[in-house]
Amino acid sequence: MDSTKIVASTPAGAPDPRALRRVCGRFATGVAIIGACAPQGRPVGLTVNSFASLSLDPPLIVWSLARHSPNAALFQSGEAFGVSILRAGHDELARRFARPQPDKFAGVPHWRCPRGVPYLDEALATLSCRVERADPLGDHLLIVGAVEDFAASDGDPLVFYGGDFVRVAA
Template identity: 50%
Template sequence: MAGMAAGTAPETTTTQALDGRTLRSALGHFATGVTIVTGIGTRGRPVGVTANSFASVSLDPPLVSWSLSRESPNLATFREGGRFAINILSEDQQSLSARFARPVEDKFASVPWFPGTTGCPILPDGLAWFDCRVHASHDVGDHVIFIGRVVAFEERGGAPLVFFGGRYLSAPDLYEPDLSEPPSVR
């Protein structure tokens, strides 16, 4: 910043107590894509949750991650199932995201899906999906981080559903990424 001496904090910086509400508000300033993570529960029943914690971990081997609250009623399914699918949502799937974010008895009622390689539900009409076997899981704070090895995937393209500041947004100008060259990092 112009006019600031090196090593000094701007005058507007304040130290806030690290309470959950304030921290959540600050974290909400990071825009994310929106996914639905699916698995297979007891007696072959499909389960799914909305998550924006999805991330690429490695290309070789192909690994992705996401996290789930320890309070989730679906935690045992994902811990014990050994598999999950990540479905990246398009801008027109906001209602589907909201449905899987709430406690609904049968989230898959009237929702079309097909089984992936691992048997986990793949939702049509998303931007991409990744069918995974659990590579590792880590208990961290109030969440469990799942790392999955991708065994199958498909990319469809389109405009993404974005979550920012506690609300959904669409970003139609982002749907044509140039993936021909990896970005340079300095």
């Protein structure tokens, strides 16, 4: 057993953001690309590991986005967005969509629903959603999505743990 401890507060008692990030990094998460349609039909995509199922009845999911994100305005109540859950081996896709660049979908196999929302062709699963609510909490928007459609295929998920991508052992 590793006895290394992470100090999570400063002498003044305030949480140290870097230490808190390392502590939260001890929780393994899946990785997804959130897709949306910007003005003039431009596809927008961003990597998240904050995605989670919230409710089955009604079907709701939740994820968060930094409030300072240039894409925050796209996630207003009623707007459509999509979730492409990544499969093992999609590390580079996750990195690509995490970095700022003008057209993240250029050269990436994807399709669009009738509302223009982009989804990755090789996703492990997809969910078509509309924003139920987007609430500012701390330095993020907490976005609740109403699930309108979904699909899944077999395969292993891409997992993020301790600041890097890892494989799940069967």
